Amino acid sequence: MIGPGVKIEGQITSDENLVIEGKVNGSIIAKNHEVTVGKSGNLKANISANVVNIEGIVKGDISGTEKVVISKTGNVLGNIQSPRVTLEDGAKFKGSIEMDPDEKMQSELPVTSVSSSNVLSAETARADKKASQA
């Protein structure tokens, strides 16, 4: 654990699970392990781990081999790459999320028909557009 009174600048490589409550500027790598940024954690760092949990503030890109979870107190500015990403209600996130679920999940995509009640067609819209442009 990196306590709230600790500030680290540089790269952290970990062979065990890591909890960060302090400040880190740099990068964190824990390939086969879990990284948790606690509520008092404040990072300007990229994170690469198996599982990443964010409860504090992170400015940087996050890569999770298995999953990334941003909890309700989390605040992330950056890009996320992981097969599964969870954003809890109240979490703040700005950036992009690259997700790639396994094939089983994709084959279960919902198929929904569209009812036509109250639906106007493009034909009407196109006529309106022509009238507007005239």
Place this chain on the structure above:
Amino acid sequence: MRFSVQTIGSASSKATPATLPSNLFPMLFEKLLVGERLLVLDLGQATASTVQFFNQFKCRLNFVDLFSADFVVNPQDEATHEELVAEFQAAINLPVGSRLDICLFWDFFTYLDGPALRAFIEALDPFVDSNTRGHSLGVLNARNGLPYCEYGIQNMDYLHQTDRKGSQLPIYPHSQRDLNSLLNYFEIDKSRLMPDGRVEYFLLENRNQTATPNRYF
């Protein structure tokens, strides 16, 4: 470049229902190939429900909260069209060469006047092609209030909406005819009047005017 501002109040003081049934939203996903990587643009805040929904897709989900962008919240009256386009381009910030599959505009168009909407559409142009589809909400006239909401996706048939914090921005209702004109290369392929007076739109890129209408019905 801003003209007269027509401000109308929010729909009512009643609490906004948490869900909003959508007939047109599923059309965004028709004809998609299973396993195809989607590029999605969401103009609203990142919400738990939207992220959860897209967990079932191989996709890149880009959240660009333009509702809170400074140049949208505090527009400069003297901004030129070129300056507005540049502001939108910087905010959208997609990689060069990206082609969007799905655009979730929510009710953003209603918070832009004509010149600003034209600038936004121009800024988005490089990322739109014939496969791009969009979904939007709006109001047709000032008689219909617009709740101040942030939106998410509950499932294929229901959107999730929650009251948005802060003061509602001025609203610029666009008639469907005006909107169709302002959207330029986008065409309102389908629209649906919703029970509360809002309208939802399904948009297709239509630079090629020979596209077949009513392709889904």
